[in-house]
Amino acid sequence: KAGVTQTPRYLIKTRGQQVTLSCSPISGHRSVSWYQQTPGQGLQFLFEYFSETQRNKGNFPGRFSGRQFSNSRSEMNVSTLELGDSALYLCASTRTEGTTGELFFGEGSRLTVL
């Protein structure tokens, strides 16, 4: 079956702009989580959505937001981009909430802020 699909794979923005990233989970998966990966901070949890509701949120400023649609696809948005937002943004999906099940990760969207 198809894996987690993230678009776009690469993008370049300038400071002050905003960006929207998309994630399509594995069919049947209802939970989508987002992570930011940088060389300095490593992998950090942004937020998780389950059945269109935000379940968990990490310690990121309000410029980072997300949403989930009824088909479980998710988007995350970063407004007023800063240089430090340059990162690989990873999306992961899992079947249900609160389980010990596996998270399946996409290949990521690499954002460069100039």
Added chain:
Amino acid sequence: GNSVTQMEGPVTLSEEAFLTINCTYTATGYPSLFWYVQYPGEGLQLLLKATKADDKGSNKGFEATYRKETTSFHLEKGSVQVSDSAVYFCALRLNNQGGKLIFGQGTELSVKP
């Protein structure tokens, strides 16, 4: 707070050498523990997991045992291959935290022929 600490890399080994990557954690309650691997240019793949104390996770020749008394989950492989070259991440998930994983900083492994 909850955290994961891994040994720093990069780790460079010769093919067929023994691998150990140390991982210790701090957590409230009884977390599930995971090892993920990231190959160049790719996302993360689950390598193995353990959900309770003394569980041993294993996959592709890699093993890790959930040690509650030492709060550790060290990754081992008896004989590494060049194809094992990647970045390895140890992670924990607290009960009922769904998609929220807390990751270590990652350990880069390079295996030379």
